Amino acid sequence: MAFQALEELKSADPEYAKIPFRKVEETQDPDYAVFRHEDNQKWFAVIMNVRRSRLGLMGDDFTDILNVKVDDLLYRDFLLQQKGYLPGYHFARGKWVSVLLDGTVPLENILPLIDASYQTTVYMYVAAPVSAVLYQCTVTDTDQPCDFDNGKLTVRKLMRIRLERRYGVGEFTFERLKEAFGIYAVRGPRGIPNSLHEELNR
Secondary structure: OHHHHHHHHOOOOOEEEOOOOOOOOOOOOOOEEEEEOOOOOOEEEEEEEEEHHHHOOOOOOEEEEEEEEOOOHHHHHHHHOOOOEEEOOOOOOOOEEEEEOOOOOOHHHHHHHHHHHHOEEEEEEEOOOOOEEEEEEEEEEEEEEEEEEOOOOEEEEEEEEEEEEEOOOOOOEHHHHHHHHOOOOOOOOOOOOHHHHHHHOO
16 A cells, blocks of 8 residues: 555656665565655655564564655654654664554555655755855645746746745855865755755754
8 A cells, every 4th residue: 555655646656676785685576666756866765575583573474664764853763662663674874764564554654754755855045145055945846837938037847845944144154065064166956965964954
């Protein structure tokens, strides 16, 4: 059911990939179902079939799990205290959670996690005279049709965002981005280093 929800709700086609983990996992099917964002190709969910013993559970039979990203670390810690939620299997970074797909966790509890993992966080940099990152937003929808053309700018698609946080004008200035994080130019959409991402989410 979670597999179907990923395909239907997010219009995402799974990519069956042999994930190059450090340890070769003995599975019934080594090709895991990876779901990616269409725009940036980043993962937002992975369905895997692993031995229960690998998850710290009783038994050595195989079970299906769904790996999703949970950005809110307090919420992640809360989930890990509930039955059916485990630290992200084979994911070193602490923001991933593995959810048992054996019926332990009801589907209605899994769907919001898929939504949250799918959503993308963007940081908005305001140019001169401000020259600083001022907003953290969550992308709630993409590829919204638009027909704007004033002769200088043409826009055919938009994304819908939700404001999550405002930063002070002096917190993440261009000078600080350059000196502390090695960012020497902001001329359009770009990725950010992990060190800056962590600082923006303190």
